[in-house]
Amino acid sequence: MTTMPLGVKTTAHSTGAAARATDLSKVYGEGETQVIALDSVSVEFRQAEFTAIMGPSGSGKSTLMHCMAGLDTISSGSARIGDVELTTLKDKKLTQLRRDKIGFIFQAFNLLPTLNALENITLPMDIAGRKADQAWLDQVVATVGLAGRLKHRPNQLSGGQQQRVAVARALAGQPEIIFADEPTGNLDSRSGAEVLGFLRNSVRELGQTIVMVTHDPVAASYSDRVVFLADGRIVDELRSPTADSVLDRMKRFDAKGRTS
Ligand SMILES: Nc1ncnc2c1ncn2[C@@H]1O[C@H](COP(=O)(O)OP(=O)(O)OP(=O)(O)O)[C@@H](O)[C@H]1O
Numbered sequence: 393m394t395t396m397p398l399g400v401k402t403t404a405h406s407t408g409a410a411a412r413a414t415d416l417s418k419v420y421g422e423g424e425t426q427v428i429a430l431d432s433v434s435v436e437f438r439q440a441e442f443t444a445i446m447g448p449s450g451s452g453k454s455t456l457m458h459c460m461a462g463l464d465t466i467s468s469g470s471a472r473i474g475d476v477e478l479t480t481l482k483d484k485k486l487t488q489l490r491r492d493k494i495g496f497i498f499q500a501f502n503l504l505p506t507l508n509a510l511e512n513i514t515l516p517m518d519i520a521g522r523k524a525d526q527a528w529l530d531q532v533v534a535t536v537g538l539a540g541r542l543k544h545r546p547n548q549l550s551g552g553q554q555q556r557v558a559v560a561r562a563l564a565g566q567p568e569i570i571f572a573d574e575p576t577g578n579l580d581s582r583s584g585a586e587v588l589g590f591l592r593n594s595v596r597e598l599g600q601t602i603v604m605v606t607h608d609p610v611a612a613s614y615s616d617r618v619v620f621l622a623d624g625r626i627v628d629e630l631r632s633p634t635a636d637s638v639l640d641r642m643k644r645f646d647a648k649g650r651t652s
């Protein structure tokens with residue numbers, strides 16, 4: 393495989409943070425049905441770092457990703473992508489920022505059934521009227537192992553192949569940051585390992601910034617850092633995780649939850 397001499401992406405006045413939440417709260421509903429999904433969360437996602445977000449179901453992981461990616465509004469606090477405060481942006485600017493700076497990998501792939509794999513990969517750029525860097529696109533396609541499947545439509549691809557199309561789509565435009573919500577949740581362990589290995593390489597070799605939600609300690613072990621959420625708050629953090637150390641930490645929370 394050839395790798396391109398791409399360095400770590402930096403922005404003017406770079407603080408090293410690709411994204412940052414400060415005292416971010418998200419409240420759904422009101423009165424008796426009110427849910428505090430995020431309770432004053434402060435967290436920074438550094439450039440060229442691979443962060444995993446873990447925590448029990450309902451702890452606010454998807455909400456955090458959606459708020460940071462500008463897919464949902466926040467109730468209070470601040471959410472920044474680079475130096476841009478999302479709460480100050482009007483709809484049009486927010487759409488533009490999402491399109492130009494953010495890649496999102498959803499658990500349900502979100503591929504368009506009528507487009508083939510290649511058209512799905514380049515769709516965000518086509519919408520933005522941007523031309524893909526051909527060498528980069530070739531490299532992404534080769535690395536996710538889709539070179540022989542580019543003319544296939546999603547229903548002609550396996551689940552793992554569809555997820556790799558979604559991964560390639562997020563990477564193709566070289567966004568500042570990629571948010572991935574359980575990108576390997578639907579994959580068998582081998583396809584999952586391929587996708588995770590690819591994500592990790594894009595961080596190591598290309599300076600891509602990635603934030604990934606996962607329930608799986610093995611998936612988390614591909615990251616540089618694990619952030620643990622519980623009840624809408626950040627309760628712990630682990631650097632250079634291994635599957636065992638993540639599992640250990642999860643057990644500890646479990647025990648605490650049961651005794652309290
Ligand atoms: N649109 C909504 N309206 C009301 N409550 C919501 C909405 N979306 C999420 N919630 C609530 O916010 C809390 C956090 O939800 P979120 O989807 O972020 O959890 P999660 O950590 O991603 O869970 P999972 O692991 O099951 O995906 C939950 O209690 C959920 O019921």
Ligand SMILES: [Mg+2]
Pocket residue numbers: 453454455
């Ligand atoms: Mg979720």
